[in-house]
Amino acid sequence: MNEPTIGRRHVIAAALAAPAIIGTARAQGRMLKMTLADTVANPVYDICKKFAADVHERTKGSLDIQVYGAGQLGSQVNALTGMQTGIIDFVAHTTGYMDTIWPRCAVLDLPYVFRDGAMAAKVLDGPVGEELFKAFPERGVYGLCWGHWGWRPCSTTLTKPLTEPSDMQGLKIRIQPGAIFAETFKQVGAIPVAIDISEVYVAMSQGAVQAIETPTISMVANKMQEIVKVVNQTNFVYNAGALMVSKRRFDSFTPEQQKAVREAAKDMAVYWRADVATATDKANETMKAAGVRIADVDTAAYTKALKPIYDKFRPVIGDDLVDMVLKQTGAA
Numbered sequence: 001m002n003e004p005t006i007g008r009r010h011v012i013a014a015a016l017a018a019p020a021i022i023g024t025a026r027a028q029g030r031m032l033k034m035t036l037a038d039t040v041a042n043p044v045y046d047i048c049k050k051f052a053a054d055v056h057e058r059t060k061g062s063l064d065i066q067v068y069g070a071g072q073l074g075s076q077v078n079a080l081t082g083m084q085t086g087i088i089d090f091v092a093h094t095t096g097y098m099d100t101i102w103p104r105c106a107v108l109d110l111p112y113v114f115r116d117g118a119m120a121a122k123v124l125d126g127p128v129g130e131e132l133f134k135a136f137p138e139r140g141v142y143g144l145c146w147g148h149w150g151w152r153p154c155s156t157t158l159t160k161p162l163t164e165p166s167d168m169q170g171l172k173i174r175i176q177p178g179a180i181f182a183e184t185f186k187q188v189g190a191i192p193v194a195i196d197i198s199e200v201y202v203a204m205s206q207g208a209v210q211a212i213e214t215p216t217i218s219m220v221a222n223k224m225q226e227i228v229k230v231v232n233q234t235n236f237v238y239n240a241g242a243l244m245v246s247k248r249r250f251d252s253f254t255p256e257q258q259k260a261v262r263e264a265a266k267d268m269a270v271y272w273r274a275d276v277a278t279a280t281d282k283a284n285e286t287m288k289a290a291g292v293r294i295a296d297v298d299t300a301a302y303t304k305a306l307k308p309i310y311d312k313f314r315p316v317i318g319d320d321l322v323d324m325v326l327k328q329t330g331a332a
Contacts (some may be wrong), residue, residue, distance in 0.1 A: 006081070006222070007113055007214050009178055016090065018020050019251075029056065029059070029061045029062050029063055030062060030063055030064060030104065031064050031065035032063060032064060032065045032066065032249070033065075033066055033068065033073060033087075033088050033089050033090070033091040034052060034065050034066065034067045034068065034088070034089060034090035034091065034092070035047060035067070035068045035072065035073045035079050035090075035091055035092075035189070036048050036067070036068075036069065036070065036079075036091070036092040036093070036198055036208075036279065037070060037076055037093045037094050037097065037149070037197070037241065038069065038070050038080070038091065038149075038197070038218050038222075039069045039070055039071070039197070039222060040068075040072075040219055041069075041071035041220075041221035041222070041223050041311070042069070042104055042218060042221040043217050043221075043275060043276060044070055044092060044149065044217075044241075044276065044280035045067065045270070046051045046275075047080055047092075047268070047271065047275050047276075048067045048090075049067050050090060050094050050268070051059045051065075051103060051243070051265070051268045051270065052064075052065035052066070052067055054177050054264040054267065055261055055269070055324040058168050058260035058261075058263065058264055059256070059257050059260045061238055061259075061262070062257060063257055063261070064135060064187070064281070064306045065089070069130050070196075070197055070198060071196075071198045073088055073300070075196050075198075076093070076097055076141065076196050077097065077100070077196075078095060078198060079091050079093060079097075080098070080100075081121065082095060082139075083244060083245075083246045084101075084139060084140040084141060084246070085140070085187050085246075085248075086140075086167065086249055087247040088244050088246065088291045089245060090243065090244065090246075091243075091244050091245075092147065092241060092242070092243050092244075093241055093244070094149050094239060094240070094241040095108050095177060095178065095239070095241060095242070096109065096176025096178040096181055096239075097173070097176060097177060097178065097183075097298075098178075098241075099176075099179065100177055100178060100179075100241065101139055102132065102135050102136065102139070103179070103316050103317070104132060104135065104316070104317050104318060104321055105132055105180060106179070106180040106313055106316060106317055107128070107132075107313075107317045107321050107322055107325050108120075108123075108124075108132075108234060108237075108238070108261070108325075109180045109181065109184075109237050109240075109308060110242045110301075110313065110322075110325075110331070111177060111237065111302070111303070111306040111316060112302075112303050112307055112331060113238075113308065113325060113326075113329055113331045114238040114329060114331075115329065115330075115331070117148065117238070117277065118275065119329055120240065120330075121146075121148075121273060122239045122328065123325060123328050123329065124146035124240060124295065125146065125269070126328070128323065128324055128325055128328070129143075129146050130234065131308070131321065131324070132164065132321075133242075134270040134302065135256065136247075136249055138308060140245050140246065140247045140248065141245070141246065142244065142245050142247055142250050143242050143243075143244055144241050144242070144244060144245055144261065144262065144265035144268075144329075144332070145242065145266060145268055145272075146240055146242050146245045146267060146269060146275050147240070147241045147242065147243060147272035147273060148238065148239065148240060148241065148272060148273045148277075149218070149239040149240075149276065150215025150216060150217050150239055150276050150279075150280045150283075151235040151237070151238060151280075152213050152214060152215055152220070152234075152235060152237045152239045153213070153215075153216065153231050153232055153233050153234055153235055153240060154168075154173065154211055154213045154231075154232045154234045155211060155212055155213075155216075155219055155228045155230065155231045155292075156171070156210055156212075156228065156229060156230050156232065157207075157210050157211070157227055157228060157229055157233065158205055158210055158229060158230065159229050159230065159232050160207055160230075160234040161232055161293070161295035162211075162230075162234065162295075162297060163232075163295070163297050163298055164294075164297075164298050164301055164306040165188040165189070165298075166188075166189070168185065168188040168189050168190040169188075169189035169190070170189065170191065171189075171190040171191065171207070171210055171211055171324070172190075172191045172193060172194065172210050173185055173191065173192055173210070173211040173213055174193055174194070174195045174204070174209045174211070174212040174213065174214075175188050175192045175193065175194055175207060175213055176192040176194065176213075179316070180309065180313055180316075181213070181237075182194070183309060183312060183313075184224050184236060184309055185213075185270040186308065187305065187306055187308060187309055188305055192212075193208070193209050195208075195209065195221060197218065200212055200219065200222060200224075201222055201223060201224065201227070202313070204224070204227055204228075204235040205227055210269050212228075213234075213236075214226065215239055215253060215276075215280065215283075216280055216283040216284055216287060217240030217276065217279045217280055217283045218285065219231075220283040220286050221288065223286050224271070225286060225290035225292055226290070228287070228292055229292065229293065230291055230292065230293045230294075230295050231284075231287055231292055231293070231295065231299055232295050233294065233295065233296050233297055234302060235299075236302070236306065242272075243265055243269075243272075243304055244269060247259065260300065269277055282284070282328070286310075286329045310322070
């Protein structure tokens with residue numbers, strides 16, 4: 001893939017550093033709304049702003065995407081339904097929420113299906129990613145690219161680490177709403193509770209849940225280091241996400257604008273993953289500096305305990321897609 005031109009880098013940097021100036025120039029363009037699956041403090045917010053600035057330059061200012069954090073245009077669930085109806089134009093969201101509309105996306109959330117980020121990117125950018133996106137238009141959405149929100153450790157307000165699967169017994173843990181997340185934690189004896197990210201801090205502070213399974217960049221963005229005691233490197237899930245666009249809105253773009261959006265999304269897939277990797281390292285250091293313990297777990301024991309999830313979700317995902325992923329990853 002070719003590197004962005006110097007001109008585009010300059011415009012993107014200017015958009016991030018001086019939004020008021022870009023905002024004035026954008027006033028002549030078509031106003032569009034974009035949101036993401038976390039607050040404006042999450043590094044993915046800046047990644048989305050970079051995409052918006054790139055689209056603005058590629059379309060010579062004819063498309064002006066304004067980026068909003070979770071909660072600013074409705075709940076995390078409402079972001080997807082809003083995009084389907086055309087109220088929201090672009091959404092960057094995680095598969096845990098996408099699973100509720102496109103159940104076959106759960107193949108990306110099978111526990112330990114990806115051994116590393118490089119393997120996940122190869123699967124997402126290949127036939128599997130394309131196959132998953134094929135189902136989106138019938139629900140009023142186009143998939144533009146696949147990204148990464150960071151591996152998902154289990155962080156608790158408890159001081160005892162979750163070293164073995166048995167340590168999960170009876171643990172009340174906040175999860176994403178996808179069915180596979182609920183079944184995964186039930187499999188190891190935990191009590192999963194789906195809560196919007198904007199409500200998690202209060203829920204953990206008041207003891208409604210004792211743990212949260214979310215990337216460290218999200219924990220820091222939501223100030224979880226103030227109440228979390230241990231980050232357990234369970235990392236069941238790579239936590240893929242996608243940039244999507246309302247079909248109704250995209251179909252109204254000119255062919256030139258559609259091409260510009262798709263090209264900007266293709267570039268976004270690359271820096272999205274790279275920026276999240278860098279931000280994750282920084283977030284881990286922030287957690288450590290706050291006195292939070294980063295604990296390893298018995299991955300082999302968890303892998304064995306969670307194998308039944310594969311058979312449970314084959315009927316939902318489809319044998320063809322599960323086998324396609326397992327063939328590439330060797331996780332069978």
